[in-house]
Amino acid sequence: MKKIEPEDWAPADGLIIEENAIKAIRSPNNTLVVAGPGAGKTELLAQKACFLLQTNKCSYPKKILAISFKRDAAFNLKARVRLRCGETLSRRFDSLTFDAFAKHLLDRFQNSLPKDYKIRKDYKLFFGKKTIEDTYRSIDEIYFNTTKQKWEKYLTITSLPLDKNNRDEELRLRVWMALTSGKNTFLSFPMIMRLAELIMNSNPKLRRFLQLTYSHIFLDEFQDTTFAQYDFLQSCFRDCMINYTAVGDDKQRIMGWAGADPGIFQKYLKGHSAIRFSLTMNFRSTPKLVTLQNYLAKELLNKAEFAIPSSKWKHNQGEALLWTFQNPEQEMKVVQEAIVKWMKEDKIVCRDICILIKSSLPVYAGQIIDYLNSKNILARDEGEYQEFLTEEIIIFLTSFIHVLYDRDSTGYFESVLNFLFNLNFGFEDHQLLQLHLEFSKFINGLRKKFGTHFGGDSIFNLVKDIGKFAGVNKIRNIYPQYKNGSYLNELVIKFINLLKKQYEISLDIIKAIEIIEGKNSIPVMTIHKSKGLEYHSVIFIGLEDAAFWSFNSQADEDKNAFFVALSRAKERVLFTFSRTRINKFGKSEINTTTTIRIIVDKLQSSGIVEVVEYNK
Numbered sequence: 001m002k003k004i005e006p007e008d009w010a011p012a013d014g015l016i017i018e019e020n021a022i023k024a025i026r027s028p029n030n031t032l033v034v035a036g037p038g039a040g041k042t043e044l045l046a047q048k049a050c051f052l053l054q055t056n057k058c059s060y061p062k063k064i065l066a067i068s069f070k071r072d073a074a075f076n077l078k079a080r081v082r083l084r085c086g087e088t089l090s091r092r093f094d095s096l097t098f099d100a101f102a103k104h105l106l107d108r109f110q111n112s113l114p115k116d117y118k119i120r121k122d123y124k125l126f127f128g129k130k131t132i133e134d135t136y137r138s139i140d141e142i143y144f145n146t147t148k149q150k151w152e153k154y155l156t157i158t159s160l161p162l163d164k165n166n167r168d169e170e171l172r173l174r175v176w177m178a179l180t181s182g183k184n185t186f187l188s189f190p191m192i193m194r195l196a197e198l199i200m201n202s203n204p205k206l207r208r209f210l211q212l213t214y215s216h217i218f219l220d221e222f223q224d225t226t227f228a229q230y231d232f233l234q235s236c237f238r239d240c241m242i243n244y245t246a247v248g249d250d251k252q253r254i255m256g257w258a259g260a261d262p263g264i265f266q267k268y269l270k271g272h273s274a275i276r277f278s279l280t281m282n283f284r285s286t287p288k289l290v291t292l293q294n295y296l297a298k299e300l301l302n303k304a305e306f307a308i309p310s311s312k313w314k315h316n317q318g319e320a321l322l323w324t325f326q327n328p329e330q331e332m333k334v335v336q337e338a339i340v341k342w343m344k345e346d347k348i349v350c351r352d353i354c355i356l357i358k359s360s361l362p363v364y365a366g367q368i369i370d371y372l373n374s375k376n377i378l379a380r381d382e383g384e385y386q387e388f389l390t391e392e393i394i395i396f397l398t399s400f401i402h403v404l405y406d407r408d409s410t411g412y413f414e415s416v417l418n419f420l421f422n423l424n425f426g427f428e429d430h431q432l433l434q435l436h437l438e439f440s441k442f443i444n445g446l447r448k449k450f451g452t453h454f455g456g457d458s459i460f461n462l463v464k465d466i467g468k469f470a471g472v473n474k475i476r477n478i479y480p481q482y483k484n485g486s487y488l489n490e491l492v493i494k495f496i497n498l499l500k501k502q503y504e505i506s507l508d509i510i511k512a513i514e515i516i517e518g519k520n521s522i523p524v525m526t527i528h529k530s531k532g533l534e535y536h537s538v539i540f541i542g543l544e545d546a547a548f549w550s551f552n553s554q555a556d557e558d559k560n561a562f563f564v565a566l567s568r569a570k571e572r573v574l575f576t577f578s579r580t581r582i583n584k585f586g587k588s589e590i591n592t593t594t595t596i597r598i599i600v601d602k603l604q605s606s607g608i609v610e611v612v613e614y615n616k
Helices: 019-026 041-054 071-090 098-112 130-139 141-146 167-180 189-202 204-213 227-237 264-271 287-299 328-345 361-374 392-405 410-423 429-450 458-470 472-478 487-506 509-517 555-567 597-605
Strands: 031-035 063-068 093-097 214-219 243-248 275-279 319-325 353-357 379-381 522-526 535-541 569-578 580-582 588-590 610-613
Touching: 019 031, 019 041, 019 275, 031 041, 031 264, 041 063, 041 071, 041 214, 041 243, 063 071, 063 098, 071 093, 071 410, 093 098, 098 189, 098 204, 098 227, 130 141, 130 167, 167 189, 189 204, 189 227, 204 214, 204 227, 214 227, 243 264, 287 319, 287 555, 287 569, 287 597, 319 328, 319 597, 328 353, 328 361, 328 535, 328 569, 328 580, 353 361, 361 379, 361 522, 361 535, 361 580, 392 410, 392 429, 392 458, 392 487, 392 509, 410 429, 410 458, 410 472, 429 458, 458 472, 458 487, 472 487, 487 509, 535 555, 555 569
Parallel strands: 031 243, 031 275, 063 093, 063 214, 214 243, 319 569, 319 610, 353 522, 353 535, 379 522, 535 569
Antiparallel strands: 580 588
8 A cells, every 4th residue: 555644644534533532542652641431542543553553653564553441342443453554464453352462462472481480381361369368368268368459460469580589479489389380370350461471571571573574562451451461561561762652541440440540641651651642522422412511520520521512413302311210020111111112203123222230130130131132122231142153263153154145245345355365475366366266166165065044063063164164273373362372263152152052043054143143133231341331312221229349449440430320322321220129049139329429419500301100
């Protein structure tokens, strides 16, 4: 692609971007972009990537590294850059999560770990705190029982290596060795990050190699960066000339429980001499919802920043509701009737509606999922699928099935070809043309071989043939997340089992794929899973003390979480309260709003929220 002169560059697709965003995109300095919900933070990063690549400010062969917190956010950013500046330039844009980046470095360079921290190549990932707690208990039960600690965070609270002469660190080292030096190596993602950090700190040549690979670093959702993540980042890119762009919003800091550094903005501004830009536009929400967000930012979060709604909306457009119910049965019935009405009157589909809960999804949304499904409105726990569906191999397989059996498969055809072309990155043009022809021939062969009816092991064999054509070893080599262990196999097996299950129900392979993709179902998720997403209408179930059980110990974070829930909505937000609710033990409990009274009071005093109390 021909280089564009910086003065001639303009945002792709004729997008209108506010002045400070343009300044941040063009700035040669380290920058911090502070922007509220709907301000277009992801789009700003995508446009800045285009600017750097198209003007050769990121000079070939150097690359841009973008780090996000969620896999779907990383995937979305990569997709936007590919769409904006094309396949060739976007190959020099790596979009990963912190965990994926750390795992990539560990898998690639684990042989350079110091002797005391060597691990098996076929290490196993574990999630949750029980494994670490059980290991601490088995090594020193008295210490474990007499010391109050969040053990899963405590194991990785400091950088490696650990000090054998320090009592706490010596015990931590024994736990670490128990997890990593037996017949099996067990690692959590925080442990992987500390090992990757150790590799970089112990090997200046490797660190220099990494620094020569990238010229620019993007940091998304920067407000939630943890102490450990920042340590890891510094171990990779300290003492080098590299340009940083961080974007975030401290009103949406909700990862304090995971170790987010509350002073990260100031630490970054000072440590990297960064320039701060603020964005004021809210392109997502209607004027009425923006007004409510501004009011709550001031009255609830004590923030002075105020957003401006986009001119695309009509004045006073939007709807904010607070409905109070006597019991969950009444809540489910009224909410279901409202959804039917919205879909009919507003012409919105299921995927334009989202049900959010603060915590304990089975308690607050389990019944309503079952109830909606019984009324022929598909709804599901999106958390079970969210990251799975953004895996490169799963996108490839779902797209391939669409190409095989979907009449309208143009976009999927392009997606499959791009995946195959990436696997064969070094091919010349004539080789890519030949690959295209072989792919078309392969498609026709699969249609003849399998037809449209799948019994026995035919789905397994179909997926096996697709993998063989693509080349499993090529997939492992190109995509770093699949290089180590059995992760790729686990994903493919899960895909096959899901497809078999849904096909047995629908007897239609495309319907089965669409159910897996969730195309016709209402997503139900926690607030934490909803970060970065947006919906026409958001229903928050359970504005109640029990849902905000941690409010007394982390009021600021819970207020931010409430703000995040509110700001996912484009045109309508509904909060519900039920006077009784069935707890996780199956017993009915009386609900209150005493602890979170400040949230409820501010909603009611805003003059924007319509409050309705449903009687029996």
